[in-house]
Amino acid sequence: MLIAGLVVDALGNGLFLPLSLVYFTRLTDIPLALLGVLISVGNVLTLPIPVFAGALVDRFGAVPLVVGAQLLQAAGFLAYAYVRTPVPVFLAMTAAAIGVRFFWSAIFTAITDYADGRPGGRLTKDDWYAWANMTRTAGLGVGGLVTGLVVGADRTGAYHLVAYATAGCFFAAAAAIGLCVRAPRPRAHDEPAGGYRALLRDRPFLGLTGLNTICAMTSMMLGLALPTFVASGLHGPGWLTAALLSGNTVLVSLATAPLVRRVAGSRRTRVLVGALLVWAAWALLLAALRPGSLLVLVPLLAVGTLLFTVAESLHAPTSMALAAAVAPAATRGRYLASFQYSFTLAGIVAPTFFATLFGVHRALPWLALAVLDVATAAAFTRLERALPRAALRS
Known part of the structure; x- marks a missing residue:
């Protein structure tokens, strides 16, 4: 039922994400520049939320926060049908953004606690x-x-x-998870407490979070950079980008679990090294491309997207599983919420x-x-020595 709830949640995100700006430019008289400012300010206000969310997860459990976050998002999107002026639009956007931030700060702890149960x-x-x-991508x-x-x-x-x-x-997602999912906090009487003070002294975990920022930035590049690269760098048609992104979505939806099962038993750090090297190969392939015949570009871009998809499918679950395994059980909520800052920072830097x-x-961004990916892969091999042995394997 947890997975079913995540599918419905993802369906909701998928319904509205393509309309993030178009919706209000179509239904209100608010200038586009002001809308951009409102969205940016709302997102900035949510940046401290993972710190508070992690502490709340450790105290009350992850599921109540996940459900609360989904209800807050539901309220925000419901308000979207009625708001028309800048202040109400800002309040609705901010409510939805706060819900999103709480959701991502709690959901991975919920999955880990659910698996532990x-x-x-x-x-x-x-x-x-x-x-x-897989289900979220679908x-x-x-x-x-x-x-x-x-x-x-x-x-x-x-x-x-x-x-x-x-x-x-x-x-619907909040109801499914709230009523049907039980993910009790693990007992951890032998685990040292210390909250964020102890986390900030945990250099291996901070190193893992820092290295994952590069992984996260790379994982964003297909959707963020490929459309501009194909259109402006290769002078390719719009349908080509749409086909590549659609192919990536389908393959991630179908292949992630089989790929992860295929590398079961391998060191998680080595799986991440492999993903980074595959990403590096993808980036080098794109760097070598130049405007030309579609008969050449289409197969090469398809191969490149396949490489990206393999790396993405290995990185996403393995990185979260490694972070969860490294985190002390008593402060898992704080650790996994803080780990999300690697994705937040990547989202700021990548554009x-x-x-x-x-x-x-x-070619320069791909080179x-x-x-960066090769250097990060090398850094992971060094970090591996500092991580607990029990955390390295699934």
């Missing part, structure tokens, strides 16, 4: 994270497809329908990283990314 089962934590990643893809079909009519009622459907998905280097030459 099933000792002797066939699925490892890596498997649970893999299935969560939900996002289906939601995006439905939104594209509904909004194609460009009617006010269609936009309102998407807002209502999104809110309904989050209400500037790509845009600045791409402005110099189309720089390949160097």
Whole structure:
């Protein structure tokens, strides 16, 4: 039921993500520049939330926070159907953004606690994270497809329908998880307490979080950079980017769990090293491309996207499983909430990283990314010695 709840949650996200800006530019008179400022300010206000969310998870458990976050998102999206002026729009956006931040600060602890509550089962934590990643990707893809079909009519009622459907998905996900999922906090009387003070002294974990920032930034590059690279760097048609991104979504939805099962028993750090080297190969392939015949570009970009997908499918579940295994049971909520800052920082850095280097030459961001990935892979081999042995294998 946890996975089913995540599917519905992802469907809700998929329904509205493609409309993040279009919705309000279509239904309100707020200028686009002001909308951008409102969204940015709302997101900045949520940055401290993981710190508080982690402490709340350790005290009350992850499931109540996940459910509360989904209800808050539902309320925010429901308000989207009624707000029209800047202040109410800002409040609705911020409520939804706070819900998103609480959700990501708690959901991975919920999955870990849920897996711990099933000792002797066939699925490892890596498997649970893999299935969560697969189902979430599928939900996002289906939601995006439905939104594209509904909004194609460009009617006010269609936009309102998407807002209502999104809110309904989050209400349904909250009900499914809140009523049916039991993920008790693990007993950890022998674990040292200390909260964030102890976490900040845990250098191996901080190193893991720092290295994962590079992984997270790389994982964002397909959706963030490929459309611009194909259109402006290779002068390719719009359908090519859509086909590549759709193929990635389908493959992640189908292949993540089998790939993770394939590397079961390997050291998690070595799996991450392998993912980084595959990403580096993908980046070098893109760096070598130049405008030319589609008969050449299409197969090469398809191979590159396949490489990216393999690396993405290995990284996402393995990195979270490693972070969960490194975290002390008593402060797991704080650790996994703090680990999310690697994705937050990557999201801040990635657009500037790509845009600045791409402005110099189309190959430069990919060459720089390949160097970063190889250096991060080497750093993971060194970090491995400092991590607990028990955390290295699934």
